[in-house]
Amino acid sequence: MIYGERMHEGLELKTIDRDRPFGYHCCMKNKDKNKLQMILHAVLSLTSTNDLVNLSISKIAAAAGISKSTVYVYFKDKEELLSKTYMYVKDLMDEGIAEVEAKHPDLDERIGAFIRHFVQRYQRYPKEAKFMEAVQTNPSVVSEEAHQYAETTAAPIYRAFEEIVGNPEFVQAPAYVYATFFSLPMKMAEINGTMTDSELDSIICMVLNAMKRR
């Protein structure tokens, strides 16, 4: 449970369970688990129409159908709530990328496999993907700890970018340029919800052609 480690520390949780969002104590009551789930659903659905900066505990409580004071039982403020949500979402998105890294020593193949991984996750968890992007657009809404956690879960991606920057087969460009090209297929999958595997293969090929020297 490598990706859950920091979350474990942060939330003092015993387990991370994908079907029951956020992590929680193994001895937590079902009532509490349900409330956390209601809060998570509220945050994710509010993100599709609200800017995170304007999101408030009041709005979240109203959307979850619980009182504001109940939200404060679980989270001390909006930053903590969004930070925990972000860590939960990053776990969901990045889970399995260490295995992808181990399976593909070849850099080109690995980039392709990472892109396929994220396109699948974005398609399976569109609200979570949108929330993640919203946080990354407004980084100040979550804690420094949450950002560090996100860097940990995404470590195999950062390692690939480092490898690209040092590889003479690739165009010389700053890391953010590679990162933007890398994120493009996920963007396209958002636009085209029914992207086929062969369309995705062509797009991956285009991304690699952009990154590699002629």
Added chain:
Amino acid sequence: MIYGERMHEGLELKTIDRDRPFGYHCCMKNKDKNKLQMILHAVLSLTSTNDLVNLSISKIAAAAGISKSTVYVYFKDKEELLSKTYMYVKDLMDEGIAEVEAKHPDLDERIGAFIRHFVQRYQRYPKEAKFMEAVQTNPSVVSEEAHQYAETTAAPIYRAFEEIVGNPEFVQAPAYVYATFFSLPMKMAEINGTMTDSELDSIICMVLNAMKRR
């Protein structure tokens, strides 16, 4: 004033003046011009922290420091207000692209020149660019007429995409794939506010490498 044409019809305006936002009658009082400008500024600054779907005439009026009823003097509803703002912004962004098209018969060079044009506009008008993207993410907030107007101002871009799709030197891909690669440098200019000309040249080269067959 080709790009102002539809705006002219829609707003019944005599002139479009870049320094005094929106268009207005030549006989319009200064008081009215100022109010329109205040409304425009309010919409653009609210867009950076508000979702367009949740934006209301009340919020716009409050941010502009005028009464709701004053806003209704100029715009019959939120859709009309956002539609006119969108048409104004599209004029600002697309102004000059017909000249770029005429100057570059070579398709590769033309794509590069379009990208340079838009990167400059995005850097010069970041709030307007953000508003434009917000409308394109939530197309239902503006009228069909506004979308048709936007297609008219961007006609040279659509023509370039058609040329790409029919050109055997380019990878076979649907138009939205090309459009997403094309928009990438503007995205990067948003991330990196101090992008140099030579960095932009490299990025344009990467975009063309992605689009063209090896």
